[in-house]
Amino acid sequence: MAGGITFTAVESTKLATAEIFGKTIAELGAKDKSIVCLSPDLATSTKMIDFFTKYPERFYNVGIAEQNMIGIAAGMAKSGLTVFASCFSVFASLRALDQVHTDICYQNVNVKLIGTHGGTSFGQAGSTHHAIEDIGVIRPLVNMTVIVPADGLETANAVKAAAATPGPFYIRINRGFDNVVYSTSDYGFEVGKAVTMRDGTDITIIACGSCVYQALQAASILDFDYKLKARVINMHTIKPIDRDAVLKAVAETRKIITVEDHTVIGGLGSAVAEVIVEGGKACLLKKLGIPDKWSPIGLHEDLMANHEIDAQGIVKNVLEIMKQDVEKDENWGDEV
Amino acid sequence: MAEEVKITQSDLYAARIFLHAAVPLLKVICESEPKYGDKFKGKSFVFQVSALYADAPGGKLATHFSVEDGVWTTHAGVTHDAPTVEFLFPNLKKLIIFFSGKGMPLPKIKGLSKLGVFVPILLALLRMAGLMQAKDKPEKLEDQIMLCKLYLYLLPNGISQLNKMGHPDVTVVTKTSPDRAYALAIDGYPELQSWIRVKAGKSMSGRGEYKRCKPFLTMKFASPSLALDILMSKADMVDYMGSGKLVVDGAPEFGGTVGGLMFKVAYYAQGTYLDAEK
C-alpha cells in the first residue's frame, strides 16, 4: 500500500493500537513537514511520543487544556498546517466540543482529531473517562468525517487517509491492544466504504471498532453451532456512512444488528437506522451497544460482555432476532 | 364405482404433488407455447383433473382450471362441481400412474363431445407428458428451455407441498429454519428461476426472481442442457459443482440439503416410490 507503513501485521499484534497510530504519524511526519502534533499532557498515553522524539519542533504539549488545544489546532490549520490533535475521546468530544464545532468544523480546517481511549476501553477509569457518546456528539458536525477503525492496521490506514484528505476528521481508537482483524493493510481501505468481512443472508451484523472482531467471532459461532449465515460488515466510517452497503444489507438480508462500544443513542446504530428508514424497505433492526445508562467500572472485555457487544452477546441477540418477523406473512400459498 | 385400492401415505404425497404442482403446469404450457395456447383463444370453460378418494370432502381430490376467454386461472386442489371437461380417475393411484408415465390407466372423461375444448386440452396434456415423461433430454434448445421451466416450477412447489403435508424428511429441514429462500436459476435465462421460502415450518414457493431478499442460496446451472442433466438424474450434482456447471451461490454446504429435497419430489413425481414400496 502506498505510504510505506513499515511494520507488519505480525508486529501489529505486539503493538497497542495507539502505538500504531504513534508510529504511523511519525512516519507521515517524516515525509510531510506540514504535519504538526498537539497533545494535552497525553503525549505518552496517546503514543505521540515517537513523533515528539523525532520532530520536537513540530510537537506541542499544551498542558491539560483540551479547549485550548483545539483552538490552537484550528489556528495552525488555518495557516496551512496539517494538525493531528490527540486526546481522550471523551474530552475531545465533550470538553472541547464547542471548539471542535466552531473552530474546526465551521471553519472547515485541516485538523485531525484522534480520540483515544474510545468507548469503554479505559474501563477501570469509570464513566468520567468512558467515551460512550462521542460518535453521537461528533457525527452531526458539518464537514466532519468520523472513523472508528477496527484494529491497528485499520488505524494506520485511517490516519494515512486523513492526512491525505483535506478537512476535519475524527478518528476514534481504543486504549491498549485491539484484537487483530486484518492480517494485511492491503484490503482496500477507503473512507466511506464499508468492508464486507464475511457474507451471508440470514442477518447482517454491522459493527465498528473493537466490535468488528467480536462480530466475526459471533458469525463463526452462529455458523458452526446454529448453521446461521451472518454477513459481517465493518462500518469503519460512521460519517459519511456507506449507504449502499446498508441498503444492500436491507434488501438482501432484511435483518440487521448493529454493534458498537457506544451508547445505542446517536452512534453507529442510529446512523444505520437513518439510512434504513430513508430507504423505505422494511427491515428488522437491533442496536447493540451501551444502553441508556452509565457503564459499570471494569476491564474492557468484561464491560463488552456486560453490554452484550462481545461475541457471545451478539450470538444471543442474533438468535433472538431470528425469531422475530420482519413483516407478518399470512399468505403462505404456492404460486401456480 | 371406486375400485378397492389401498391408498398409502406415499400415494397421498404423490397425489398432492401432482394435483398442486404438476397438473398446474398445463397452464404454463398454454401460456408459454402459442402453438398450444392459441387454440383456446376466445373460449371459456372449466377443465378438471380429479380422482375419487373416499376420505376427501366430497369424495374426490381435484384441481381445476377456469378458462375465461382463453385466459387460464388455476385452482389447485379445489373441486369444481360442474366442469366442462373432466379427467376423473377412479382412484389416486391411477392418477399417479397416468401422470408419472408409469402406465396409461385411462380416466373417465367427461365432456368428450366438446371437441373444440377437449382436443386442445388433450394436445397440451400430451405436450406436457411428452416433455416430462421422456427418459432423455430433448435435443432442441427451445424444448430444453420449456422442460427446464416445468422442472423449475415443479420442484420448489413440490417441496412446499410435501412440507405442508408434514413429510418428515422435509419438515426436519423447515421446522428449525429461519426465514430463508432457496432458489433455482439458469445462467442467462432470467425467466428460468424459481424459489421456495421456508420459515419456522412454513413454506411457500414461487416463480421468477425471489425479490424479498437475497436467497440463502441459489443453485445456478450454467445452461438449460446442463440443468437437465441434473434434474433428470443423468449426472452427479457434486461433479457438476466441481466443474462449475452448477454454481451454488450463498451457503454451499446447504446445496446437498436442497438437492435431497428436490430428489424427494422426483421420487414421488416420477413414480419411483411405486416400485420401491411395492
Add this chain to the structure above:
Amino acid sequence: MALTKQEWVGLEKQAYALRDLCLDTINWAGSGHWGGSSSVADILTLLYYKYAKFDPKNYEDPNRDRVIVSKGHVGVILAPLFALLGLVKKEDLKTFNLTGSKLGIHLDSNKVHGLDASTGSLGHGSSIALGMALAAPLQGRKYKTFLVLGDGECDEGSVWEAAMATSHFKNRGSLDLITIVDRNHNMIDGNTEDVMALEPFEDKWKAFGFETITVNGHDLPALAEALEKAVAGGPKPFCIIADTIKGVGVSFSSGNYKWHYGAFDEAKYTTAKKDLKEYSEQRIAKAEKEGK
C-alpha cells in the same frame, strides 16, 4: 509621537468613516451590536490602516499579518471595515442580517475574504490566534498575529488557557502575538465589575506572564504608541488593555451597557448620525490642532 499629524488626521477620518458606515449598516440590518463595535473601532482602524501588514488586494498572502477579532459579535463593524477595504461590496452591507446574505451578526471567514477566523463563540479567538502565531515559525514565516479580545469574554476560562500557553510558548520559535483587550467595562447584563469582576485585570495578565500597557483606547496616538512598543517585541508577550467606552460617539449609547445590542428608530438613527459627526469632527479637529 507614534503618529505624524497627517497619519493621525487620516486615521481619525477613517475611524469616523468606519463608525458612520457601522451606523448605516445597523440601520439597514434593523439592529446590531453598536456598543462594542463603537468601542473597538479605533483599535481596528489602527490595526488595519497602520500596524497589520495586510494588503486587501492580496488578502490570501500567507505572509500577511493576522488579525483575530475574538469578540465575534461585532460583525456589524467588521463588515463595514472590509467594505471600506474593498473586500466586501458596499451594496452587500444593505443585505446584512437578511436571509441569504453572506453577512450576519457573526461573520463567516469562509465567506468574507480577508477575515482570518470565524468567531462568535466567546473565548475561542485566543487559542486560534495562538495557533496562527505558532504556525509562522514552523513555516519559516515572519508574520505577526494581533488578537482583539472583548473584556467580557475574559470571563471564559479558555482565554486564560490560551494566555498561559502564550507565555509558555513565547520563547519557542519566535512567537509574535499581540493581545489587545477592548476594555469597555460593559457586558450584556451590566458593568463587568457587577456581573463578574475582572479587576485587578491588568494584574491578571501580568500574573499570566504578559507585559501589559493600559491606554486610552480612543486616543489614537496613545494607542499607536502602545502598539509600537508591542510590535517591537520583548521577552514577554504583550497585552494592551485599551480602556474604551461602550457605544462611544453617540450621546444616548455612550457608556450605556444597554446599548450592547439594539435597534435604531428613525429619530435615534438621525441623532446617532448627528452625534457621531460632532464627536468625530471634534477628534479630527484635535488631531489637526495637536498633531505634529
